[in-house]
Amino acid sequence: MASSSGNSSISTKFHSSGSEEDLQLPMDQRKRKRKQSNCESARRSRMRKQKHFDDLNVQVERLTKENSEILNRVNLTTQHYVNVEAENCILRAQMGELSQRLQSLNAIISLINTTTTTGICQNDCFLTIADNFMNPMNMHYLNQPIVASAEVFQW
Structure with missing residues (x-):
């Protein structure tokens, strides 16, 4: 009996070890699947x-160009x-001069x-009534251009 119990323990040992292998096999497969899934x-x-990095680079290029x-x-x-x-500065200066x-x-x-309205100014004025360009007797001057020297406009 000792031998049969020894055999029995050996066969149990093999059998239990075989069942552990059976249990280990699915664990190894699960580990492998999990590892593969994680990878x-x-x-x-x-x-x-x-892709996010590439998109950001494209955005940087676009924004740089836009900037x-x-x-x-x-x-x-x-x-x-x-x-x-x-x-405008030139025009303001010209406007001042023209004003x-x-x-x-x-x-x-x-x-x-x-x-012309007072009739006074015989000796005091630079124009006499006879020389006045508004005088109807001097209408022939209206067809001629008016020419003035620069000194007249300088005060």
Whole structure:
């Protein structure tokens, strides 16, 4: 009996060891499947990261180009503004000069009008009534261009 129990223990040993192998086989397969699944998941994750990185690079290039175009437009607009401002400065100066000339001419006309209406100014005025260009006797002067020297406009 000892031998049969020994055999029995040996066969139990083999049998229990065989059942552990049976249990180990699915565990190994599960580990392998899990490992393969994890590798596949990691590969997909790396691919997503790479795609995200590539998308960000494309966005950086697009934004850099857009920024450059905006900067060019700003520079062009600034140059246009400087040119317009310089032209405005010139026009303001010309307007001031023309305003002064207009005031001078209005003063001359006012003086002429006061001398023709009063009749006084025989010796004090630079124009006599006979020389006045508004005099109907001097209408032939209307067809001729009026020429004035620069000294008349300088005060």
